[in-house]
Amino acid sequence: MQKYGKNQVAQIVTYGSMAAKMSIKDVARVLDLPLSESNFLAKLVPDKPGISLDRVINAPLEGEKGLKEKEGLGADDIENVKKLREIHKGKDLQANILKEALILEGSVRGTGIHAAGIIIAPTDLTDLIPVAVAKDSDLLVTQYQGKVIEDAGVIKMDFLGLKTLTIIKTALELIRQNHGITIEIDSIPLDDALTFELYQKGETNGTFQFESAGMQKHLKDLKPDKFEDLIAMNALYRPGPIEYIPNFIARKHGKEAVKYDLDAMEEYLKETYGITVYQEQVMLLSQKLANFTKGDADTLRKAMGKKQIEVLNKMKSKFMDGCAANGHDPKTCEKVWTDWEAFAQYAFNKSHSTCYAFVAYQTAYLKAHYPGEYMSAVLTHNLSNIDKITFFMEECKRMGLKVLGPDVNESIYNFSVNKNSEIRFGLGAVKGVGEGAVEAIIEERKQGGAFKNLLDLVSRVNLKNVNKRCLESLIMAGAFDFDKQAHRAMWFEKDPKENNLTNLEKAVRYGTGSQDAKNSQQVSLFGEASAVEMPAPKFFPSEPWSELEKLRNEKDVVGFYVSGHPLDEFRFEIDAFCNVPVNELGDLTKMRGKDIAFAGIVTSANHRTTKSGKPFGVMFIEDYTGSHELALFSDDYLKFKQYLTPEYYLFIRAKVQSRYNDPNNLEIKISSIKLLPDVGNEFAKSLTLSLSLDEINSETVNTLDILLKEYPGKLPVKFSVRDKENKVELASKKVRVNFSKKLFEELEYRQGIRFKINT
Numbered sequence: 094m095q096k097y098g099k100n101q102v103a104q105i106v107t108y109g110s111m112a113a114k115m116s117i118k119d120v121a122r123v124l125d126l127p128l129s130e131s132n133f134l135a136k137l138v139p140d141k142p143g144i145s146l147d148r149v150i151n152a153p154l155e156g157e158k159g160l161k162e163k164e165g166l167g168a169d170d171i172e173n174v175k176k177l178r179e180i181h182k183g184k185d186l187q188a189n190i191l192k193e194a195l196i197l198e199g200s201v202r203g204t205g206i207h208a209a210g211i212i213i214a215p216t217d218l219t220d221l222i223p224v225a226v227a228k229d230s231d232l233l234v235t236q237y238q239g240k241v242i243e244d245a246g247v248i249k250m251d252f253l254g255l256k257t258l259t260i261i262k263t264a265l266e267l268i269r270q271n272h273g274i275t276i277e278i279d280s281i282p283l284d285d286a287l288t289f290e291l292y293q294k295g296e297t298n299g300t301f302q303f304e305s306a307g308m309q310k311h312l313k314d315l316k317p318d319k320f321e322d323l324i325a326m327n328a329l330y331r332p333g334p335i336e337y338i339p340n341f342i343a344r345k346h347g348k349e350a351v352k353y354d355l356d357a358m359e360e361y362l363k364e365t366y367g368i369t370v371y372q373e374q375v376m377l378l379s380q381k382l383a384n385f386t387k388g389d390a391d392t393l394r395k396a397m398g399k400k401q402i403e404v405l406n407k408m409k410s411k412f413m414d415g416c417a418a419n420g421h422d423p424k425t426c427e428k429v430w431t432d433w434e435a436f437a438q439y440a441f442n443k444s445h446s447t448c449y450a451f452v453a454y455q456t457a458y459l460k461a462h463y464p465g466e467y468m469s470a471v472l473t474h475n476l477s478n479i480d481k482i483t484f485f486m487e488e489c490k491r492m493g494l495k496v497l498g499p500d501v502n503e504s505i506y507n508f509s510v511n512k513n514s515e516i517r518f519g520l521g522a523v524k525g526v527g528e529g530a531v532e533a534i535i536e537e538r539k540q541g542g543a544f545k546n547l548l549d550l551v552s553r554v555n556l557k558n559v560n561k562r563c564l565e566s567l568i569m570a571g572a573f574d575f576d577k578q579a580h581r582a583m584w585f586e587k588d589p590k591e592n593n594l595t596n597l598e599k600a601v602r603y604g605t606g607s608q609d610a611k612n613s614q615q616v617s618l619f620g621e622a623s624a625v626e627m628p629a630p631k632f633f634p635s636e637p638w639s640e641l642e643k644l645r646n647e648k649d650v651v652g653f654y655v656s657g658h659p660l661d662e663f664r665f666e667i668d669a670f671c672n673v674p675v676n677e678l679g680d681l682t683k684m685r686g687k688d689i690a691f692a693g694i695v696t697s698a699n700h701r702t703t704k705s706g707k708p709f710g711v712m713f714i715e716d717y718t719g720s721h722e723l724a725l726f727s728d729d730y731l732k733f734k735q736y737l738t739p740e741y742y743l744f745i746r747a748k749v750q751s752r753y754n755d756p757n758n759l760e761i762k763i764s765s766i767k768l769l770p771d772v773g774n775e776f777a778k779s780l781t782l783s784l785s786l787d788e789i790n791s792e793t794v795n796t797l798d799i800l801l802k803e804y805p806g807k808l809p810v811k812f813s814v815r816d817k818e819n820k821v822e823l824a825s826k827k828v829r830v831n832f833s834k835k836l837f838e839e840l841e842y843r844q845g846i847r848f849k850i851n852t
Contacts, residue, residue, distance in 0.1 A: 094232070100217045103224055103233035105210035105242060105249065108201045113138045113146035115202065116194040124190055133757045134187060136682040137177040139170040143332025143439075146198045149174055150181055150191070163336060169683050187757075209251040210239050221246055240399050256474055257301040257452055263470035263507070264459050271466060271510055278455050283320040287461040288454065292317050298488045299471045300456040302327055302449050315342045321364055323454060328370050328446040333439030337368050344368070354429050355421055357381060371443035372398075375433055382426070383415025397434060405434065464492055465510040472496075473507040476522055479652050480719075486653075487717070489516060498571040498647070498655040499523055501550060502543045506531045518570075524650045525566035533558040546576040547584070547597075548629060551604025561601050568597070569646040571656055581643060586635035599630040641740060659694045660716060663742060663769050665837045667692050667716070669850040670744065670776055676719030681759040684749040689761070692716060692744045692769050698737040710737040714745075723761065733766050742769035773832030779809040779851045780830060786816040788845040797846075798828075800839055806831025811851075 094102045111119060114135040121131035138149055141164050153159040160166045160174060181191045206227065212235055218224050222245045223236040235242060242249050261278060269275055291297065293316045295309035303312065303323075308330055317323055322345070329338050343349035344366035351367045353359050361377045362369060369375060375397070376390035385393065389411070396404040409430055416426040459467040468489050475481040489496050495515040499522065503511055506521040506528065520531045537554045544550040550573075551564070567573065568584050584597040591599070607627040638646070644654050660667065673689045693716040700710050709726045723745075725733055736743055744767045752758045767775070782797070801810065810825045830836060832850075840848045 097213050099231070099233070100219070101214045103212045103214075103218055103235050104227060105207040105212060105235050105239045106225075106237070107205040107207050108238060109203045109205055110199050111194075111197055111202045113144060113149065113194075113198060116146060116198040117190060119202070120190045120193045120197060124186060124193075126186060126190060129758050130187065133682075133759075134177070134180070134190065136680065137173040137180075139164070139166055139173065141166070141170075142335065146191075146195055150178060150195060165336065173682065206234060207239055209254075211250050211252050212242065212247050213250065214247050218247075255301075255452070257456060260467075260470045260474050261452075261455055261459065263473055264463065264467045267466040267469055267510055268459075268463050271512075272463075278459075281455065281458050283454065285458055285461070288458045289318055291457050291461045292323070296460075296492075297457065299468060299485055300460055301453040303453050303457070305330075311338050311342065315345065320450065320454065323450040324443065324446050325365055325370050327450045327453065328441040328443070331439060331441065333436065334370065334441075337370075341366055341368055341370075354425050354432075355382065357419075357421070358429075369432065369436055370441075371446065372440045373443045375436075375440065378429075379412060382419060382421060382429070383412045384418065385412070385415065398440070465494055465514045465516055468492070468494060469508040469510050469516045472516065473519065476507075476519075483653055496655070498574070498651075499567070500575060501534055501567065501572045502538065502575060504572070505535060518651070518655060520567070520572065522651055523566050523570045523572070524652070525562050527558075527563070529558045530560075530563045546579065547573050548600055548603060551600050552607040552627075556601065556604055556608070561597065564597060564601070566650045569650045571647060580637040581646070582638040583632060583635045586633050588633035590633075596630075596632040596635075599632065603627055603630050658717060660692070660742070662834060663692065665832075665834060665850065666744070666769060666773050669852055670772055674718040675714060675716040675721045678721040678761065681749045681761070685751075685759060686749065688746070688748050688764075690744070690746050692742070692772075693720075695737070695739050695741045695743060696720065698739055700734065700737065708734075710734055712737045714743065723763075725763070729763055733763065736766045736768075743767070744769045744772045774807065776852055777808055777832050777850050779811055779824075781811045781813055781822070781849045781851060782840070783813040783815065783847040783849070785845060786814055789814065793845070796843075800836070801828050801830055804830045804833045804836040806833070808832055 117135045117138070118131050121134065126134075138144065138146065144164055148160065148164070152163075154171060154174070155161055157163075161171065166174070177191070180187050182188065212218065212222075214221055218233060218235075222242070224233045225236055226232075227234045237245055239249050265276055265278060292303070292312050295313040297303040297309055297312065303309075303326070308326070311326065311330070315322060315326065317326065325341065326338075329335060329341060340349060344351050353362060353367050358367075358378055358381075360381070361374050365371075365374070369378075372394050376387075376394055379385040379390045379393055380387065389408070392404070393408050393412075395401070396408060412430060413423065413426060417423060456467070468485065472482060472485055472489075475485060486496050497511075497515050497517050499518040499520050501520070503509075503517050504520045507519040508522075509517050509519065511517050520526050520534065521528065533555045534550070537550075538544065541553055544553070547564070547568070550559075565585075568581050571581065573579065574581070584595065584600070586596050587593040588596070588599070594602075610627055637643075640657070641659050644657060644659055647656060648654050671690050671692050673684070673691050675691055675693050677684075678691065691714075693714040696713045696715050698710065698712040700708065702708055707727070709724060709730050711722060711724045713720050713722050715721075725737070745763060746765045747761045747763045749759055750762050752760045784793070806829055808830050810828045810830060812823045812825065814821050814823070837848065837850075840846055
């Protein structure tokens with residue numbers, strides 16, 4: 094804008110249309126359908142990219158063009174479709190909503206701004222196209238969409254700013270700092286074995302473009318071994334072409350024959366195993382098969398993408414004539430054209446896909462070779478999103494990377510990697526700790542070395558920047574845990590002998606006095622400068638916080654648990670007995686009629702009374718994945734009200750069923766609640782230890798014998814011995830063990846031994 098002028102530069106408008114679920118919700122809102130019923134209707138529409146309500150209501154379920162084949166719907170989705178169709182046949186309000194939604198689907202709902210598109214005009218834009226002023230800036234916005242903007246005589250340019258590029262830049266800087274290596278990221282080898290191994294295992298969380306669960310599944314099947322595979326997958330994984338992915342994978346591995354409609358098509362379709370993936374392939378094939386000029390080919394691409402029927406009809410005649418002139422079978426050419434028409438509206442251009450795949454490959458390369466530095470960068474640039482931070486911390490755990498809490502002797506402002514290749518939380522992640530405070534701590538650390546303890550820090554740093562509130566947050570986050578002579582709780586203990594000053598307030602007073610004394614050095618009779626030594630304060634004793642209280646305070650100042658999780662003590666129970674995580678309880682549609690089991694800690698609970706005077710209770714239960722509100726009424730409340738207690742660890746069994754007198758709404762009907770510490774010995778049936786025949790020797794047998802005898806109990810033990818061809822299960826008559834976290838942790842660390850808790 095500075096270079097070309099405000100009136101010659103504009104962003105490009107986008108028109109958002111009503112998709113299947115949104116059209117239902119919008120109509121339901123206008124017609125005053127209760128929100129719960131609106132959500133119920135919308136949730137019956139399968140979660141598939143690009144699926145339309147028209148297809149859901151009217152398309153056949155089976156067959157080549159059916160929902161099962163074309164959209165890849167599973168049994169649960171098909172059941173939901175059948176329910177939606179039954180509702181659509183009715184004459185009530187819900188049926189009318191579906192009928193109106195069918196009419197409105199695809200219509201414009203609102204406007205937005207293209208993420209990357211910019212128009213730069215040779216003259217004032219208002220002489221060429223209609224414009225408006227952007228909502229939150231003075232920048233102009235076109236009123237023509239990108240797909241027609243060039244017809245108005247201006248050129249659309251894409252300037253895409255990706256957070257991923259910032260993540261890469263941060264990771265490269267951390268690698269330079271930690272390893273003394275400057276990586277030219279645009280020059281990395283495109284045949285790196287470690288990078289492709291990461292893709293083949295589907296371990297792409299945190300990488301660009303390839304991290305969705307669906308994509309990971311396809312990558313495991315595809316086993317990509319060349320960069321071209323990634324380009325193709327990036328282009329295929331979108332509405333429309335996604336249905337060709339199974340064929341693409343099968344053809345790559347020789348499980349399906351590679352077919353070409355015409356032999357002449359092999360030249361341009363060989364790299365994608367006979368499947369048209371890119372716009373460029375359509376353009377090149379039209380030139381080869383039908384003698385199109387390059388201009389004709391580009392016109393064809395645009396017409397197909399924009400569904401310009403009149404243009405396509407003219408182009409089709411020209412295509413068929415050109416193919417006939419080259420001796421190609423008319424019926425086959427008709428099929429090719431029909432396939433192109435269906436495909437081209439979703440087709441990706443290869444150059445775009447290549448650029449995206451290249452950036453994606455760079456992120457995978459960094460994750461494979463420098464996992465600590467890369468994941469540190471990912472965490473830094475997702476700090477404002479608690480859900481993503483939690484997700485990526487779990488990914489770090491899966492990768493074997495330790496994520497340590499903040500530390501005033503090691504942390505910088507953002508996440509970093511220490512000399513032990515562990516990720517260290519940044520001080521900037523702590524609430525109440527500003528950039529000025531972090532700079533003061535880091536600068537003093539550079540000048541005077543590591544801090545011995547909190548007293549040392551307050552006597553050295555600028556306490557205007559690092560104030561009492563900042564210190565409280567750092568303490569609760571564990572930033573002084575390196576000092577084994579102190580614990581977090583002691584700093585908040587009040588001393589009744591000193592006007593109820595907390596130990597932290599004493600420390601700050603000491604720090605202020607110590608710094609004042611240094612700044613006003615006294616000169617002795619002999620002319621020697623000497624500082625007045627401040628006596629260290631005496632701290633009032635206190636008991637440490639419980640593990641739960643420590644973690645709760647940690648979460649208050651960081652936003653999530655860092656040094657552990659309240660449920661860590663029960664992770665084996667959760668793995669063995671639960672079949673649904675708490676974060677999935679918000680969407681019960683796919684669990685209708687199913688028995689579920691989940692566990693968590695009660696974070697809050699309230700006992701209330703309805704307007705009619707009946708008691709009920711509400712509690713929030715939280716596990717590793719999230720939190721959910723549970724309400725208990727009538728008999729359920731009377732039966733289970735004693736469990737509505739904060740900090741109780743609960744194991745809950747329930748059934749997902751329709752609410753009484755309201756079949757459209759689902760509820761969690763609790764059948765039993767147990768205290769989580771009790772369920773191990775109550776529900777575990779046996780423990781199976783699996784060993785390979787090659788790994789069994791006298792040392793292994795003796796080690797296991799000693800270990801199992803350390804944890805005597807009532808749980809039967811079975812041994813599963815396997816070789817390359819056979820597996821034999823043996824039940825021990827003598828050995829029985831206790832359901833013990835320590836035992837399971839010991840077994841986890843034993844190489845060659847796998848175990849399973851049988852329920």
